[in-house]
Amino acid sequence: MKRIFDTGNAAITEGAIRAGCNLFAGYPITPATEIAENMSRRLPQVGGYYLQAEDENAALHICNGGSIGGLKAMTATSGPGFILFADAFGWAVSSEVPVVIVNSQRVGPVSGITGAPGQGEFYLSRYLTHGGNYETIVLAPASVQEAYRLTVRAFALAERFRTPVIVLADQMVTDGWETLELPETDDEFAALGLEVVPRRINPGPEFYPASDEIDVPPVVLGHNTGAACSDWTPTDRGHDTEDITWQHKHAWRLIHKIVNNRQLIDEADEWFLDDDPEIILVGYGTPSRVIRSAVGEARKSGLKVGGIRLISLWPFQSHLFTRTACYLVVELNWDGQLVREVERAAADGSNVHFWGRCGELPSMAELLDTVRQLLDNEPLQRDGWRTEKW
Amino acid sequence: MSDLLETYVRPEKNPGTACKGCGLRLAHRNVLEAIDELKLSTGDVVWGTGIGCSGRQTFATWRGDTFAGTHGRVYAMATGLRLALPPEKRLILTVGDGDAFTIGFLHLLNAARRNVDMTVVVFDNLGYQSTGGQYGVTTPLGSRTDSSPYGAWEPNWTQGGFDVLRILKEAGATFLARHTVLQGHEPVESLKKAIGNRGFSLVQLIYPCVTHFGVQALETRNIATVYDWFRERTSDDLAADSNTHFTTGIVHDAAGSRPEFSVAVRDFVASVQKGGSRGGTN
Numbered sequence: 001m002k003r004i005f006d007t008g009n010a011a012i013t014e015g016a017i018r019a020g021c022n023l024f025a026g027y028p029i030t031p032a033t034e035i036a037e038n039m040s041r042r043l044p045q046v047g048g049y050y051l052q053a054e055d056e057n058a059a060l061h062i063c064n065g066g067s068i069g070g071l072k073a074m075t076a077t078s079g080p081g082f083i084l085f086a087d088a089f090g091w092a093v094s095s096e097v098p099v100v101i102v103n104s105q106r107v108g109p110v111s112g113i114t115g116a117p118g119q120g121e122f123y124l125s126r127y128l129t130h131g132g133n134y135e136t137i138v139l140a141p142a143s144v145q146e147a148y149r150l151t152v153r154a155f156a157l158a159e160r161f162r163t164p165v166i167v168l169a170d171q172m173v174t175d176g177w178e179t180l181e182l183p184e185t186d187d188e189f190a191a192l193g194l195e196v197v198p199r200r201i202n203p204g205p206e207f208y209p210a211s212d213e214i215d216v217p218p219v220v221l222g223h224n225t226g227a228a229c230s231d232w233t234p235t236d237r238g239h240d241t242e243d244i245t246w247q248h249k250h251a252w253r254l255i256h257k258i259v260n261n262r263q264l265i266d267e268a269d270e271w272f273l274d275d276d277p278e279i280i281l282v283g284y285g286t287p288s289r290v291i292r293s294a295v296g297e298a299r300k301s302g303l304k305v306g307g308i309r310l311i312s313l314w315p316f317q318s319h320l321f322t323r324t325a326c327y328l329v330v331e332l333n334w335d336g337q338l339v340r341e342v343e344r345a346a347a348d349g350s351n352v353h354f355w356g357r358c359g360e361l362p363s364m365a366e367l368l369d370t371v372r373q374l375l376d377n378e379p380l381q382r383d384g385w386r387t388e389k390w
Numbered sequence: 391m392s393d394l395l396e397t398y399v400r401p402e403k404n405p406g407t408a409c410k411g412c413g414l415r416l417a418h419r420n421v422l423e424a425i426d427e428l429k430l431s432t433g434d435v436v437w438g439t440g441i442g443c444s445g446r447q448t449f450a451t452w453r454g455d456t457f458a459g460t461h462g463r464v465y466a467m468a469t470g471l472r473l474a475l476p477p478e479k480r481l482i483l484t485v486g487d488g489d490a491f492t493i494g495f496l497h498l499l500n501a502a503r504r505n506v507d508m509t510v511v512v513f514d515n516l517g518y519q520s521t522g523g524q525y526g527v528t529t530p531l532g533s534r535t536d537s538s539p540y541g542a543w544e545p546n547w548t549q550g551g552f553d554v555l556r557i558l559k560e561a562g563a564t565f566l567a568r569h570t571v572l573q574g575h576e577p578v579e580s581l582k583k584a585i586g587n588r589g590f591s592l593v594q595l596i597y598p599c600v601t602h603f604g605v606q607a608l609e610t611r612n613i614a615t616v617y618d619w620f621r622e623r624t625s626d627d628l629a630a631d632s633n634t635h636f637t638t639g640i641v642h643d644a645a646g647s648r649p650e651f652s653v654a655v656r657d658f659v660a661s662v663q664k665g666g667s668r669g670g671t672n
């Protein structure tokens with residue numbers, strides 16, 4: 001392993017390069033600009049292409065175009081650019097094209113505050129395009145090291161599932177400096193549980209099988225296979241059709257290739273859940289690091305508190321919330337997004353609470369205060385909107 | 391034509407679903423003729439399409455590899471795809487006037503700026519016809535459409551001294567031409583030059599929409615009358631008055647005058663890999 005001290009932006013760049021990325025198209029935006037800058041330096045060194053697009057809409061379309069030519073493509077952005085992906089994201093979902101999208105979440109809505117962390121795109125990452133009839137794969141790193149690992153993983157999942165994969169980071173993960181261990185040998189790489197899935201070429205004529213199977217080679221143009229891909233509802237050959245039967249098959253595949261193979265995607269950390277804790281703290285990304293500390297501290301003082309850190313966000317891991325318990329969901333937003341899914345998934349009789357803030361992390365002491373209030377059945381003390389019974 | 395269709399068009403997409411009498415079929419045939427006269431086979435061309443009548447009628451007609459983009463974005467897609475394709479592979483996009491000149495214009499300009507090797511064939515039916523006939527930036531001033539019941543009055547990009555192709559010339563395009571489909575073999579000759587150019591080419595190919603433009607703007611359901619109007623309005627003098635005529639011909643031929651984008655990128659990458667001065671190290 002090569003140990004370096006660097007940012008999440010650098011980790012994402014190195015992960016992409018290690019995964020075989022050979023096309024990056026992006027548009028500068030704080031706090032994801034450094035990813036573009038790093039890619040502009042690293043890609044030519046490995047024979048890859050860096051393009052500065054005219055906007056984010058173009059960026060992801062350029063990636064899609066490269067991907068249907070057989071390149072491994074990635075783009076990176078933050079909220080105001082992420083929203084502009086709607087068009088190209090839908091195209092990639094429906095045409096089943098592998099591509100990796102990094103979003104370093106900042107404070108919104110709109111331009112908001114550029115250099116501070118937010119978690120406002122939990123649902124947007126699930127529904128980044130219109131029309132429904134699809135599932136989405138979203139991974140959420142909480143550290144520099146994990147940003148590397150999940151970027152590599154995103155490329156592998158994109159290839160295997162033939163779909164865009166979103167790495168939903170936050171400003172603290174991408175801008176933060178930490179020790180990063182980069183595997184130097186294939187063995188070290190494999191020891192991290194990582195793989196590189198090469199680009200495969202679908203030989204046709206069936207480009208869009210009406211099944212939930214994964215590892216179907218993607219549509220690649222330029223090999224005279226009669227490949228056809230489009231924004232229209234496809235037949236199995238990729239021709240446009242208005243026939244609702246094909247639409248049902250297509251939608252069924254887009255949903256079930258992901259949910260029926262979700263064991264390859266699902267990932268979470270669970271802390272101190274073995275003794276049926278009274279309170280379970282839930283989060284993802286940088287706030288989950290405070291959760292982890294708070295849970296450890298609570299245990300030291302004998303409190304039955306556990307924690308869940310979601311590493312894959314979508315498809316949502318409802319099975320993690322089958323315990324009847326008191327859940328406290330901690331997020332970097334004031335409106336509560338993840339908490340809504342937890343509320344939906346939580347076993348009957350559970351209590352689900354929300355701890356929200358934006359632009360800065362909660363402190364461990366603040367979370368422990370709330371835990372004590374909940375344990376003592378005290379009415380939750382509201383400081384601003386910090387604590388809510390959801 | 392039947393030979394061309396057999397060679398180049400997927401049987402299940404023939405005869406297609408364009409309205410009876412639609413000039414789009416002539417435009418489509420012009421492109422196939424150019425390909426045929428250049429002796430290109432299905433494996434030599436990747437064919438992309440946009441949204442609108444042009445896209446809907448031509449997507450997946452090509453027997454070789456084919457794709458359709460979201461509305462106006464196919465130029466950005468083609469930019470990425472170009473980097474993946476071997477330089478000799480021809481990339482042809484058949485798109486509409488709305489797709490190219492309005493919703494996709496930003497991407498079109500940037501494809502021209504980069505001189506990305508692609509041939510954009512704008513099947514120009516003088517407005518938004520697949521949505522029932524609304525005016526666009528090539529609709530002649532004064533035309534009645536469903537969204538200009540009192541006559542189109544917004545400035546357009548083909549009259550009043552404007553020419554959208556001149557904007558593309560300034561943006562860096564290396565081949566530009568305009569024709570109507572009523573000019574026999576002339577458009578085919580321009581299309582051949584466009585496809586042969588290793589850079590950004592665009593051919594605006596004006597054709598009659600009989601169902602909407604004919605009925606709304608020309609107030610006739612008679613197909614022959616519609617075609618006569620287009621024929622009379624076609625001038626092969628580029629300097630003719632564009633307020634009254636479709637001025638046609640090769641607007642700009644600078645083939646080979648600028649580096650092609652994908653070639654330039656590959657050269658740049660190779661220079662960095664050799665430790666070139668622009669590359670830096672890691």
Ligand code: SF4
Binds near residue numbers: 412601603
């Ligand atoms: S609406 Fe007009 S342009 Fe479209 S297919 Fe019909 S005649 Fe042709």
Ligand SMILES: [Mg+2]
Binds near residue numbers: 487513
């Ligand atoms: Mg039109």
